[in-house]
Amino acid sequence: MSEPKQSSKPFPRDDSIIAKLPQGTRISLGNTAVIDASQFPLHIPTKEFVNKIAAPICKYINSLELFQQGTKVEILEPEKKWVTGKIRLRLVFDFIPDGLEINKTSGEFVSPLDEIRNRSI
Numbered sequence: 001m002s003e004p005k006q007s008s009k010p011f012p013r014d015d016s017i018i019a020k021l022p023q024g025t026r027i028s029l030g031n032t033a034v035i036d037a038s039q040f041p042l043h044i045p046t047k048e049f050v051n052k053i054a055a056p057i058c059k060y061i062n063s064l065e066l067f068q069q070g071t072k073v074e075i076l077e078p079e080k081k082w083v084t085g086k087i088r089l090r091l092v093f094d095f096i097p098d099g100l101e102i103n104k105t106s107g108e109f110v111s112p113l114d115e116i117r118n119r120s121i
Contacts, residue, residue: 011093013047021081029056068089 021044025037034052035042044052058067065071070088077083 009095011046011050011095013050015045015047017046018043019049021045027053029053032056050093055091057091061089 021035021037021042023037023039023041025035025042026033027035034056035044035049061067066087066089068088070086071083074082074084074085
């Protein structure tokens with residue numbers, strides 16, 4: 001599977017940058033509302049936004065070890081030797097500016113301008 005084009009950027013985690021969630025937004029993990037803007041728009045520092053979403057995930061996993069140090073594994077690919085290393089869990093938040101969509105088949109970001117860019121001259 002190929003990496004998507006880098007049209008998105010990492011979601012900032014900063015107390016001075018504010019995320020505005022429109023009224024009606026509700027982010028749940030399981031049956032628990034993590035962020036609820038169902039009654040009114042919510043303005044929240046991006047660092048707090050990410051932490052509110054990540055905290056229940058870390059609690060569910062019951063250990064930060066997978067996020068921080070990782071766990072030792074060995075990988076065996078066909079016709080190759082065993083390779084030792086670590087597997088580490090990463091939680092990534094991307095910001096995708098309006099105007100970009102994700103192609104459901106390829107997982108790549110699609111811009112409305114891609115069709116024009118790809119035309120033969």
